[in-house]
Amino acid sequence: MIRYALCCGNGHDFEAWFSGSADFDTQAARGLVTCAVCGSADVHKALMAPSVKRTDNDRSGKGRSAGPDHTDVPQAPVQQPVAAAAGPGMPEEVRSALRQLRKAVVENSDYVGPGFAEEARKIHYGEVPARGIYGEASTEDTKALEEEGIEVYPLPHLPEDQN
Numbered sequence: 001m002i003r004y005a006l007c008c009g010n011g012h013d014f015e016a017w018f019s020g021s022a023d024f025d026t027q028a029a030r031g032l033v034t035c036a037v038c039g040s041a042d043v044h045k046a047l048m049a050p051s052v053k054r055t056d057n058d059r060s061g062k063g064r065s066a067g068p069d070h071t072d073v074p075q076a077p078v079q080q081p082v083a084a085a086a087g088p089g090m091p092e093e094v095r096s097a098l099r100q101l102r103k104a105v106v107e108n109s110d111y112v113g114p115g116f117a118e119e120a121r122k123i124h125y126g127e128v129p130a131r132g133i134y135g136e137a138s139t140e141d142t143k144a145l146e147e148e149g150i151e152v153y154p155l156p157h158l159p160e161d162q163n
Contacts, residue, residue: 010035016033
């Protein structure tokens with residue numbers, strides 16, 4: 001996963017996670033990447049400084065562990081997802097609308113967990129009764145669903161999701 005700092009044509013800055021650079025390019029070309037503040041699809045990558053963890057003078061032992069031969073082995077930092085919809089300067093009215101949207105989906109849909117893609121296909125092809133569902137799906141799964149003509153929408157991530 002890679003986190004990009006993004007900017008829309010209206011000057012709003014926000015962040016979003018993608019499985020890789022090609023994933024961003026594909027989604028942006030299809031108009032699927034939109035501004036978290038105004039909804040504009042005129043989005044581009046903003047200039048970013050890389051985050052590099054130094055281990056050459058780390059005497060505390062943090063960020064390292066003993067390998068099988070008891071030597072220090074650097075560990076990759078654990079990256080936590082960032083809620084793109086919680087971009088800087090997002091008006092409270094927008095956050096409130098996103099909360100209401102998410103609440104409506106949760107209250108009026110069945111949670112299917114990691115089996116989302118499979119259940120969405122069953123509904124689409126008439127194998128089970130039609131109903132609203134929500135759950136987890138990988139980027140690859142959602143792309144495949146969209147290619148099959150199955151409507152898939154991401155639920156907005158809210159600041160409280162990170163607590």
